[in-house]
Amino acid sequence: MEITSATTYRFGIVVSQWNSAITGPLLDGAYDALKKHGAKEENITIVQVPGSYELTSGADIMLRDSGIDAVICLGCVIQGETKHFDYICSAVAHGITHVALKHNKPVIFGVLTTDNLQQALDRAGGRHGNKGEEAAVTAIQMAALSARIK
Template identity: 85%
Template sequence: MATQNKNLSDFSHMEVASASPYRFGIVVSQWNAEVTGPLLEGAFDALTTHGAHEHAIKIIQVPGSYELTSGADMLLRDTSLDAVICLGCVIQGETKHFDYICSAVAHGITHVALKHNKPVIFGVLTTDNLQQALDRAGGRHGNKGVEAAITAIQMAALSAT
């Protein structure tokens, strides 16, 4: 497992650009709120810690991870945004629903990024169980929301060059 010995919130090995010149959108799934709430907190805190102004962060909620794509597309109608972070959690169940949702969300987020020519960050946990999700939403493996925010900052800075 890739994160078995890694903390998703540790960026001590790299220099993170300042977020202060950029505007960000965050679209977060309401499904699995016990996981997506901490992901949102982690992303928001990481953005502001690295210089983003609170008024430069626009947050919307969508019902589930499948709707993250539509939410990101809606946010990017605001052409002043430099990057959008998609936060969600899909937990494996007893059916193939998991596979279809994960695939659709990954492809959809990529499509929206290419359509708008803006960074759209995949901050979606795809786990086997709730404990794995909690471990990656502020638990023993850090917070995927923080990782997604740092990625958004880095990509916004890269896009500006």
């Protein structure tokens, strides 16, 4: 798959502080992928929010700056013993979609929703790759699509 150059685009990354052992590597993967594909350091804005639930608000605040072409939301929610997992995952997925439609800009779902810590580690640079990197590639492709359609 050929990836469009990210040189002309501005990206926002909103990352959850909760589960930082997972979200840190996701952030590194996303940032490195953007740079690898030509994004300029000054065109990447990173903000941290307390948890995955706040990713939606963080993306909405970030998109008030109309110069940002795409936002990548990075978080990790690990299944626990209560229904909290279901509520958070659903709210974040719907919220990210809502923000994307509200601002007419790509907002990328880079949130791991795993059954356990090992599954999260496997997807944050482990045996299943780095989903932060995949989210960045998606952001590049969607920013390019948005630019072509305009």
